[in-house]
Amino acid sequence: MFSFLKNAFAVRDIRRRILFTLFIFAVFRLGSHIPVPGVNAGALQSLSNTGVLGLLNTFGGGALQRYSIFAMGVSPYITASIIMQLLQMDLVPKFTEWAKQGEVGRRKLNQATTYTAIVLGFIQSLGLSFGFNQLSGLGLINNPTMATYLTIALILTAGTMFLVWLGEQITRNGVGNGVSMLIFAGIVAEVPKDFYGFFQSSISGVTGNELTQNLLILLAIVLVIIVSIVIVVLMERAQRRIPIHHSKKATGARHTAHLPLKINSAGVIPVIFATSFITTPQTIFSFLSTDNAGPVMQFFGNLFNLQHPLGAVFYTVLLIAFTYFYSLVQVNPEKVAENLQKQGAYIPSVRPGNDTETFITQLINRLSGVGALYLTLIAVLPIVAGFIWEIPMNISLSGTSILIVVGVAIETTKQIEGRMVKRRYKGFLYQ
Secondary structure, three states: OHHHHHHHHHHHHHHHHHHHHHHHHHHHHHHOOOEOOOEOHHHHHHHOOOOOOHHHHHHOOOHHHHOEOOOOOOHHHHHHHHHHHHHOOOOOHHHHHHHOOOHHHHHHHHHHHHHHHHHHHHHHHHHHHHHHHHHOOOOOEOOOOHHHHHHHHHHHHHHHHHHHHHHHHHHHHOOOOHHHHHHHHHHHHHHHHHHHHHHHHHHOOOOHHHHHHHHHHHHHHHHHHHHHHHHHHHHHHOEEEEEEEEOOOOOOOOOOEEEEEEOOOOOOHHHHHHHHHHHHHHHHHHHOOOOOOOHHHHHHHHHOOOOOHHHHHHHHHHHHHHHHHHHHHHOOHHHHHHHHHHOOEEOOOOOOOHHHHHHHHHHHHHHHHHHHHHHHHHHHHHHHHHHHHOOOOOOOOOHHHHHHHHHHHHHHHHHHHHHHHHHHHHHHHOO
């Protein structure tokens, strides 16, 4: 009876967290429809199919196209997180010291990340307002004065930081990682509209063989999406289990412990990082006309454009680099080797200490190679298909979106299962 009550309490706690997360989603969706004062969002409708809005609009659930208070989403915060993590790699000794201070250091780093996100958000919001006003034929901003631009920049920056705060509330009181869950919600919210629009464009105004061909392409896309989801689920759950022996056990005893290393230890973070890294410059260069620009401007304009082969190659390089980088961040070989040595455990045929650290580093690098190849195939193949069959790049169920949505869903499911197990374990102890 007592165990039943404990299980019921665990289910009730999970239900409360899920309902709280859905409430935050509702606030996010409501805010994405509140336009910024002094802005004519209708002027951006002509740019909806130009690729300028791109992934920023998709991740924000269409907030950028409506030019709402959440138009920038959490992109500045993600960019700030990338910068802070890079600076912790012995580039700034103070940040490296904070990274080793545990909870206190983590709070200091979070505070520095927040301040950096505010600065980046303000600069990016100014660029968005000025650039989109130029692209829309001076029709976006009703009164294009410096005071108006500064006011809009403050509102957009405040909207971004409010989203970051909502993400923190999800992390503390809801389920899943807050920032990732908001990106998840933005993508899922755009799926029905984008898919219906793509379906309409495939069947409208065509008959006969062309209609049949378009329907077959549409069916092929659906099948590819389903296969991609299956592959993502399998790869995100795949592990390499390293046997662990303990020196205190009798010689010849069977080992029962394993060190699980995921094939893709970095998860969907490399995809989010690479996308954020490329979208901000892409937005800036889209505001500048590269038709009459010099070769240097044209090169960088194409480099940060996913619809250009050079941009697709650069995006691939970013994915691979962030996969290797974040895998070593997630699974720190030095700490793993140190913890194993403290516990009196070791990997068979590998000496404790530096040899164990080197072995784990090499293993993570090999696994990261497989993970990077998998992420690249899922994220880049739809881009290549877009080049061949002229498929729109802004549909929400692109390879990048599938990786993020499925990856976040899997991590959230694991967290819910972990909370259920934790509650049951507590119930067992108090029986």
